[in-house]
Every structure is written in structure tokens, then in C-alpha cells.
Amino acid sequence: MDGKVSAIVGNNGSPGKKVQAKSHDKALFYALLLPAFLLVTLFIIWPVVNTVFYSFYDWNGFGPLKNFVGLKNLRTLFRDPLFWNALRNNGIVILFSVCVQLPIAFLLALLVSKSSSRPTIFFRTVFFLPYILSEIITGVIWRFIYHPQFGLLQQIFAKFAPDYSYTGFLADPKTVFVSILFVIFWKYFGFHMILYVAGLQGIPPEYHEAALIDGANPVQAFIYVTLPFMKNAIQMSLFFCIIGSLQVFDVIWSMGQGGPVHAAETAVVYLYKFGIKSSKMGFGSMVAIVIFVICLLFNVLYQRVINREEK
Amino acid sequence: MNMRKGIVGIVAILMVVSLMVSCSGKTKSENSKVTVNFWHLDSNDLHYPEWEKIAAKFMETHPNVDIKITVLENEAYKSKLATVMQSGNPPDIFRSWGGGVMNSYAESGLLKDITNEYKNKWDSKIGEGAVGVYSYKGKIYGLPYTMGGVGIWYNKELLAKVGYNTPPETWNDFLDCVKKLKAAGITPIALGEGDKWPGHFWWVYLAVRLGGKEAFDKATIGNGSFNDEPFVKAGELLQELIALKPFQEGFLAATYGGDQAALMGNGKAAMELMGQWAPAVEIGSSADKKGIGDKLGFMSFPAVEGGKGKLTDLMGGGDGLVIGKNAPKEAVEFLKYITSVENEKFLTTGPLGIVPTAIGAETALTDPNLVAINKAVSQAAYFQLYYDQYLPPATGEVVKDATQGLFAGTMGPKEVAAAVAASYQAEKK
Amino acid sequence: MTQIKTSRRRIPSLAEWTKFAILILFALVILVPIYLAVIGGFKTIGQLNADPVGFPKPFMAENYANIFLKSRFFAYFLNSSIIMVATVAVDVTVSAMAGFALSRFTVKTKNVIYQYFLLGLLFPMTLAILPLYIQLRAVGLLDTFIGVILPQTAFLLPFHIMIFRGFIKEIPTELEDAVKIDGCGKMGFFAHVVVPLSRPAIATVSVLAMVASWNNFFLPLIVLDDKDKFTLPMGSMDFVGQYLADWNVILAFFVVSMIPAIAFYLYAQRHIVSGLAAGAVKG
Secondary structure (H helix, E strand, O other), rough: HHHHHHHOOOOOOHHHHHHHHHHHHHHHHHHHHHHHHHHHHHHHHHHHHHHHHHEEEOOOOOOOOOOOOOOOOHHHHOOOHHHHHHHHHHHHHHHHHHHHHHHHHHHHHHHOOOOOHHHHHHHHHHHHHHHHHHHHHHHHHHHHHOOOOOOHHHHHHHHOOOOOOOOOOOOOOOOOHHHHHHHHHHHHHHHHHHHHHHHOOOOOOHHHHHHHHHHOOOOHHHHHHHHOOOHHHHHHHHHHHHHHHHHHHHHHHHHOOOOOOOOOOOOOHHHHHHHHHHOOOOHHHHHHHHHHHHHHHHHHHHHHHHHHHHH | HHHHHHHHHHHHHHHHHHHHHHHHHHHOOOOOOOEEEEEOOOOOOOOHHHHHHHHHHHHHOOOOEEEEEEEEEEHHHHHHHHHHHHOOOOOEEEEEOHHHHHHHHHHHOOEOOHHHHHHHHHOOEEEHHHHHHEEEOEEEEEEEEEEEEEEEEEEHHHHHHHOOOOOOOOOHHHHHHHHHHHHOOEEEEEOOOOOOOOHHHHHHHHHHHHHHHHHHHHHOOOOOOOOOOOHHHHHHHHHHHHHHEEOOOHHHHHHHHHHHHHHHOOEEEEEEEEEOOOHHHHHOOOOOOOHHHHHHHEEEEOEOOOOOOOOOOOEEEEEEEEEEOOOOEEEEEHHHHHHHHHHHHHHHHHHHOEEEEEEEHHHHHHHHHHHHHHHOOOOOOEEEEEEEHHHOOOHHHHHHHHHHHHHHHHOOOHHHHHHHHHHHHOOOO | OOOOOOOOOOOOOHHHHHHHHHHHHHHHHHHHHHHHHHOOOOOHHHHHOOOOOOOOOOHHHHHHHHHHHOOHHHHHHHHHHHHHHHHHHHHHHHHHHHHHHHHOOOOHHHHHHHHHHHHHHHHHHHHHHHHHHHHHOOOOOOOOOHHHHHHHHHHHHHHHHHHHHHHOOOOOOOHHOOOHHHOOOOOHHHHHHHHHHOHHHHHHHHHHHHHHHHHHOOOHHOOOOOOHHOOHHHHHHHHHHOOOOOHHHHHHHHHHHHHHHHHHHHHHHHHHHHHHHHHHHHH
């Protein structure tokens, strides 16, 4: 796009100057990117490369790297039912987020995107608020609410359903995961909602009105006008939702460390428990690489799909 | 325009560099003082000043030494220490529970061998069993300044209410007591199983009572394994207890400090199985900050009928300090200073309320419960460090996870034993 | 898209009441827990245990006062603030430059480089912690603020570059041509046109960076040794470890820790929608 412009505008006409400008531009391009490139390479990519190395060792992490075992960590990992349990839980988080969290975020976005009135801004601000809170605080607040002896839920049950003995949702392996899913929803739906609001505000109103004039009912207007314009927002939201679901850790860890009995354990929680806390850095590194590969595969798939659509 | 951006860039780089230099400059001292990095986890407002006082006293008599203290709360301490050890750069003197975790540090050459100094140049003497916890393959790498035991802490008043004026001494009596408490509407046992380690105490003690030192040695260094009978039966007996539903609501997610100790400290539960720090934590967690005072009693874990273990066998642990491989000799001096009779008395009578290890310091103990524990430590022929510290870290995690499975009803006694056996098999070197 | 405000006085329809009800419901779901945390801090521990929902009586302002007076709150606050300001400054500058480069230049390697940055999104900090630690130690950045600021920024760059790139792409080329006629090069365009126009993106990235830095617990924990350098989240965990069952004090501490992040967010929130709109959504 820029090349075309400079061809039209001409850079004072002389071709020599254009070439000079172009190479000057190129140097500038790399100079502008250098700091970001350095930071990302030094602090993200380089650790990832190291992690790949560690994964081939049965190393407790102390002292020098030793005990090369090839792919043994991978075999142990795939044979561990708890790993598949963790992956399954990740799947549940993805399913829940995509099927429940995102639609609700979309619905709320529809409700708060239309005007800039004070109430609307108020709601928008409130909905994004949990995203701002730290995971630790979120964990503390919700552990407090779920507490079996003096939490909010215990009080509510005592008042409205005194026959039901509330033993704490976080203490029962059957209910702990759902309880944490709710907190995940609470914390992150505002982020997706804001993405959708941004998308909705980018739709020119004429299209919508035109459709209605042509006789479409609101539902059809939604499907044929609103949704296509929302494609980008939805794609972005899905991307962050799925990557986030694959990497979810902090909220789960601060609400019981994935327990009791691994009921709420996800891949990164599994990694932290059986890799880092158990002093098995080699094994932990292998788990990290597997998670990274899964995210990578998803990313490749995602890029393919949106590139195909763009054609 | 370009110039301006360039100047801004250069200024920014200069700022960054100067910050770097000034920050790293702070950690390298220009004078000839010897720095000793001391890490501990007594982050409580009442507790960390005690260590600062000891450090200050030491620095008075050793003016060439600068003790730098890093203090973090328990979980943060473990996380950070793990990372630091993994990078191969240990602190000079730092808190450790000994056992398998410490052994893995020693195995990797990260600790300093102080056997010679302790045997020949030390000011105080510490019980052999206690020192053993901080030795590996015959070499001593640190010393405990407090060693205690785990036992049943009970609310005398609540037990008396159901007819137990003296605490139950056998396992069957114990179960009976639990049943009576439950019938009277009193929570028999407080348990913070969300943290997992409080629960594993029950399993370990039953194994200790059933099989004694013999069974443990057989499983770890002999030709047996954790699949042996005592460990399976321990799970079975524990299941009997769990079936009585003796714990507070929601115990599977409860924490030790916030829930278990608070219940005891507020007089809302009758018993807990905990170590020598229990009274102090109960007081700290109680609503009135007073705990239940002299209503609190201590007794050894009940005897199990038909068990081969002795009643004097004690499960527990203490707190100690180990020396990092790069530590200056002043760090060892500091350890000697801390474990002297005088300073252990100082720690005993202060808010930390330790059960001291230096022989002679126990005269400073006033709490009859702690005196009892101290005596038990010195009398124990078999002293078993808590499994989650004694066994290799990965196995420790498995023990905690598996026993939690027992409490949750998702794992049976044989499975628990098998899981521990398998992990130990894989980890032992 | 400008909305023509019509203020008509009429009775709201059933549909509008339903909308409002839904919005109120969700707002409550969010605000009630936060409200509980806030008032919890004003109660005695006895009252908190007995009655978590009701209004505090007595009203223990001391809990909050003690945090400011007795604990090391201000020290933690200062440290967190220094790290945060530096992180935001570096992050915004670096990602804006990179976003500009990736959107307004034609260099063949542009897309490859962009994908390289996006790789950073796939690897969370928790996994990288040990190699990171070893690295920081090797360059002598342990126990320094820089050792926290730089890696923290690095992990934020992928998303923030994405936002700036998308946003700056939208700036019409006519504007670039206009300043070119005046004799400005690319950097002139950047300084005089892009930066002023990017206020929404800058606001968005600033808020996101600020929140991420303020809430970051793990990295400072691993990097910082000196208690005087601890950040607020580290102080919170210390606090929790100390006050085990004193939920009221713990809640008070956390609530106070939240205030700066929330304040900044409220101040900058009106830009977030437009920032994300152009940057992330149209991108």
C-alpha cells in the first residue's frame, strides 16, 4: 500500500532518491522493531528453547543439567491418566467458555453498545471491572463467598433452604470444577464483551436500517447484517478465549490448587504440581512443550481458517 | 525529527543503563564486609523481629559480617527457594526441614558439609535423632534449632463433656470418643485437608504405629515396598475413621491456618493432629487471639491394637538451617551462634515459642504441653520425619495426593499404598 | 458512529424493561462480591464470621487505617508503582514503534516478523520461569526492578503490538501524503500524526499494561530478594500467610490494593472501546 503511494506521489521524481528513501526506510523499519525483537527473543523465545532442552532430561532442577532420557518424559506423560484428566478439564473450560461465556458476553454487548448514555457507560464499566482485578484477589473473594462456615452462600442456604446442608462447593470434588468455571466466567466475560462492543460500534447504521426497510425482521437483520460485520471481533474473541482456556492457571490455583483430588486440575496446574512442585523440572518442561505445541497447532489452524475466509 | 527521536532513544538507553548499574551496584558492597544471605519463612509480624534481633546481636560481636535477611511466607518461600536451588545458586544459610528435599540438594552438591565443625568446634550439643534429620550419607549439612513431634491436641473441656476426662489411649477408644463427640453435636476433629499435608499425618502415624521403624526401613532401604501390609492396613484404619464423618463441613477444601487452627482456637472442634507449633497457630488464628488457653491438652497418637510400633515412636519434624555450598565460614559461625544454649533459650521464651534442640535449653520451656513434647523427642527411639519432607519431593506429593483421595473417597487403601510404592520406586536413587 | 440523542419521555416497553433487568442482574453478580469484600474489611472477625452480608457494626475503620499505618503497605505500593510506570512507559513505546513499523512499511519480512511476535502469545510466563531466572542471573539482573520490568514487558508485547498495528493501519494514507508534502519523513509522520491520533490505542495498551504489571505476582516473587523491594501482591501473600484466619484484615488489604488499578481504569476506560475497536477488532 505504501509502495503504491510513493509511486504515485513520486518522491520528487528522481529514481535515485526513491531507492535511497526505500533503503533508508528499510533501516528505519528494522530499527523500530529492534527493541521489541530483543525483548521477545531474550525473555520469551530463548526460555522456550531452553525448555525444549530440559524436557529431554530427568532433571530435578538442582545444579547442572544431567540424566538424559530422551523421550521418556513424553511416554510417562502420555501414560499418566491424570494428564488426560487435565486435558479433558481444559476441554471443558473451552467448551464452557465458547458455548456459555462468549454468547452471554455477546448478548450483553448488544445491550450496552447502542448508546453512550450514562447508564450504558456505567454497565460497560462494571462488566469490565473483574478483568482488572488480580487473580489472587479474585480467588480470595470467591473462596470467601464459597466458604462452608461463614461464606455468603452458606448464609443464603441457611436462610432460604435450611434443610440443605451446605458443605462448601469448593470442598466437594463433584462441584468444585463448576464453581471455578463460574469464577472464570465472572472474571473474563467483560473482556470479550468489550471486544464485541467495539465490533458492534463499527457497524454503519445505514446497513441495518436498509435491511429493516427492505422488510427483514430483527432476527434476519441480525444474521445478515450484524454478524458479518462482527466477524473480526468474534475471531479475536475466540482466539483469546481458546488460548486462555488452554493456559488457565492462576484462578484455579488460588482456589484450591486444582483440588480436591484433581477435580479442577488443568494442564498448567498439572505442570506446576507434577513438574515444579515435585522437583521434576525435566518432566515439567516436557509438559510445557506439549501445551505449547497444542497452542501452536491451534494457532496454525486458526490462521488457516481466517486466511481462507479472507480469500 | 529523526534527530529528536534519536536523542530520546539515547537518553532512554542511558537511563536504563544507569538504573541497571545503580541497582546492581547496591548488591555489591565496596567495603570489605562479608555478606551472609539468610533466608527464612517466619514472616509473621511477631516473629520476624526475633531473627532480626539475633542477627543484630551476632553482628555486634562480628563487626565484619553483614547479615542480609530474606523472609517470605511459607508457600512463597518454598516456590522461590525451589527456583533459586534449581538455578544452582543457594543462599548462605536458609531454612530447611531436612529429609528427602534436603537430601536432593546435598546430592546435587548445593550444600556445605559441616560435619567437622559440628563434631569438633561446636558450643552446644544436639540430640542425635534430631541431627540425623539434617544428615545425608553420614555428612551433616545443617542443624535443627527446634525439633518436636506431632500428636493429638485436644480441648479438655469438650472431651470431658462426653465423659473423657483423660484422653483416649488406644485406637478403638479413640474411635469411640469420636462417635460420642459427634452424637453430642461437637465437631470431633478439625482438619485442613485442602492443604493436604495435615491429612497425610493420619496415614503416616497409623503406619508408624502398625509397622514401626522396621516396616519403614524395609520399604525404603530393604527388600519390601510401600505395598507391604502395615501401609495398606493404615489406609483401612483411616477409612474407618473417615466413615464416622468426624471432620468439619467442607474439610476437603479447608486450610490449616485459616480453618483447622481457627476451629481449635475458637473452641469449635475437639481435636486436631498437629505438630508442636499448634498452640501458637491456634492463638494466632483465633478470633480473640487467646486460643483456649489451658484447656488445651496434648497426647501421643493412640496405640493401635496389634501394632508392632512402640508407643514412644514419634512422627514429626522441626525447623533447622542448612548451609549453602558457597557460604563463607561466617555463615557457619552464625549457625553455631543460633544453636547455642543461650540463643535457643531466647527463641524458646520469645513469640516463636520453639521446642529447643540444644541440650540444656529446654529448661526455659514453661508450657507443660511443650515440655511433654520435648521429652517425647528425647525418648523416641524411632523418630520419623513427616513423609512429605522425608521422601523425595515427587513421592511426597504423591503421598499427599493419595491420602487426600482416601479422605475424598476416591481412592482405596491398596491404591494409596500402590501409588506411594510406585512413586518411591521411580524416584529413589 | 455518532448517535443522535433522542430524549423522549415515554413509558419504556416490556423489551426495554427486560433488557434493563438482565443488565442489573449481571451488574449485581459482579458488584456483590466486591461489595462484600469492601465491607468485610470494616468488620470485626467475629461479625464477619457470623454475618458476612450485613452492614458492619461496629464500623472498624481501624482495619483499613492499620494497613496504611502499621503494615509495610506504602513501601509495597511504592515499589509496585515504580515497576508499573516503567513497564507502561517501555511497553507503550516499544509496541507503538513496532506496531508502526509493521503497519506502515513495505518490507518483505514484515509478516514473518509479525508471526514471530505472535508466538509469544502461546507461552505463558509460568512455564518460562526457570529458564528466565537463570537468564536474569547470568546478566546480573536479579533482585533489581529492571529484572522485573523487562521480562514483564516482553510478555505483554505480542498483544500490544497487535493492537497498535491494527490501529495505526487504519490511519488514512492521505494523512501520510500530506505531511510528506511538507517534507516530513516516516518518523515525522510518526511523531506528528500517528502518535497524537493513537490516543485510544495508547490508553488501551496503558491500561492493560498497568493492570498486568500491578497484578503480577509470580515474576517479582522469583526475581526480588530484598524485602524492601517487594511488590504489593507479594506483600498481600505475606499478609495472608500472617493473618491466616483474619479474613477481615486480609480483605481490607486486598481491597486497598485494588484501588489504584481501578482508579486508573476508570480514568482511561472511555478510550478502551475505541482502542480495542480499531486495534484488535479491525486488525
